[in-house]
Amino acid sequence: MGQKHEWSKLSTESKVVAAGRPEKKADGELNPPIALNSTFHVGGPIGYARSGNQTWSALEEAIELLEGGKTLIFASGMAAINAILSLLPPAGVIVAAKNGYQGTTTYLKNLHESGKLTVRFVDLTNAEESMAAIDGAQIVHLESPVNPLLDVVDLPKLITYAKAKGCGVSVDNTFATPLNQNPLAMGADIVIHSVTKFLSGHSDILLGSLSTNDLALYNRLEQSRKYGGAIAGPFETWLALRGLRTFAVRMQRSQENAMILAERLSKDSRISRVRYPGLPSDPNHLLAKSFMKGFGAVVSFEPRGSAAQVDLMCDSAKLITNATSLGGVESIWERRRRWDTESHTVPESLIRFSVGIENVDDIWSDIDQAMLLAKIK
Numbered sequence: 507m508g509q510k511h512e513w514s515k516l517s518t519e520s521k522v523v524a525a526g527r528p529e530k531k532a533d534g535e536l537n538p539p540i541a542l543n544s545t546f547h548v549g550g551p552i553g554y555a556r557s558g559n560q561t562w563s564a565l566e567e568a569i570e571l572l573e574g575g576k577t578l579i580f581a582s583g584m585a586a587i588n589a590i591l592s593l594l595p596p597a598g599v600i601v602a603a604k605n606g607y608q609g610t611t612t613y614l615k616n617l618h619e620s621g622k623l624t625v626r627f628v629d630l631t632n633a634e635e636s637m638a639a640i641d642g643a644q645i646v647h648l649e650s651p652v653n654p655l656l657d658v659v660d661l662p663k664l665i666t667y668a669k670a671k672g673c674g675v676s677v678d679n680t681f682a683t684p685l686n687q688n689p690l691a692m693g694a695d696i697v698i699h700s701v702t703k704f705l706s707g708h709s710d711i712l713l714g715s716l717s718t719n720d721l722a723l724y725n726r727l728e729q730s731r732k733y734g735g736a737i738a739g740p741f742e743t744w745l746a747l748r749g750l751r752t753f754a755v756r757m758q759r760s761q762e763n764a765m766i767l768a769e770r771l772s773k774d775s776r777i778s779r780v781r782y783p784g785l786p787s788d789p790n791h792l793l794a795k796s797f798m799k800g801f802g803a804v805v806s807f808e809p810r811g812s813a814a815q816v817d818l819m820c821d822s823a824k825l826i827t828n829a830t831s832l833g834g835v836e837s838i839w840e841r842r843r844r845w846d847t848e849s850h851t852v853p854e855s856l857i858r859f860s861v862g863i864e865n866v867d868d869i870w871s872d873i874d875q876a877m878l879l880a881k882i883k
């Protein structure tokens with residue numbers, strides 16, 4: 507019993523619901539188990555739990571269907587990124603964003619300073635500068651939209667250029683998500699997710715993933731996971747799969763809210779600048795529209811006020827949580843420069859706002875009252 511899915515005919519909304527289920531059979535389980543085993547009886551392909559787990563396989567199958575490449579999950583997004591870096595030779599050359607995700611940027615800076623890798627930090631939104639740096643590099647690590655200013659990188663152009671030059675390409679797709687862009691279909695070698703964010707969506711776990719179409723590369727990354735040891739916990743994996751079931755509807759709702767709020771903020775005289783690639787007035791709008799299906803759920807904006815006033819504003823919200831991270835059902839914001847590691851090119855007053863799935867008018871009222879309390883004028 508149980509008809510097999512024709513996956514290629516299904517859309518993302520259906521794939522997230524149907525993927526990663528156990529075999530259909532009489533009294534078979536609808537959901538995969540939380541498989542708690544450190545070891546297995548002899549004779550099979552797994553043998554020991556650093557090499558595989560039934561709950562991992564279910565989540566990996568689901569992400570594989572979304573990104574279009576064989577997938578490995580890791581203990582965190584950073585563990586996934588570290589697995590890629592572990593494949594580079596000593597002092598290998600990597601091109602990466604100057605103002606990228608601060609965890610990645612800080613880690614790459616440390617590796618560069620200790621001589622383990624040679625990192626060419628560039629402004630990825632400057633295609634000429636990026637292409638010049640790609641010449642002679644082993645890998646380029648792309649992110650788009652780039653955190654936290656939400657600049658859009660010309661992914662099709664840079665991926666095509668890098669591949670023509672024999673340079674490997676990894677793309678961090680955490681902000682855009684597979685609902686909006688598929689870097690493997692554009693020719694990238696590896697797609698990375700911090701599954702912690704939109705894919706799992708409930709701010710209750712950390713996990714990461716890598717997906718690739720290159721089987722030899724997959725095998726090297728799998729070895730890196732097995733011996734690097736940064737493996738996912740089965741319970742976290744199960745929660746991520748549960749969260750993924752609603753990923754498409756959550757993302758659609760969050761994006762709709764983000765668009766409405768970006769428009770309201772951009773018309774408000776108390777705000778000096780709003781960045782959201784979905785805004786027709788955004789400098790990256792046309793580029794984003796040329797290859798993205800939607801514009802994500804993160805908005806950045808600068809209230810007219812001091813850092814202290816903006817801190818007070820973030821703290822004065824009731825519905826919106828003042829915290830780092832993004833991609834959950836709840837709206838979260840923070841003043842990015844409260845972090846020492848944040849790039850000094852990021853304006854002092856900039857708020858990164860991860861828009862949740864709450865009622866959009868309730869979110870707007872909360873923003874409004876927070877600005878009043880902080881005397882933002």
Ligand SMILES: *Cc1c(COP(=O)(O)O)cnc(C)c1O
Pocket residue numbers: 582583584585607609610649653678680681699700701702703712713714
């Ligand atoms: C959060 C994040 C990461 C790191 O993921 P963790 O799960 O926190 O280790 C990497 N890239 C981006 C874009 C992120 O937002």
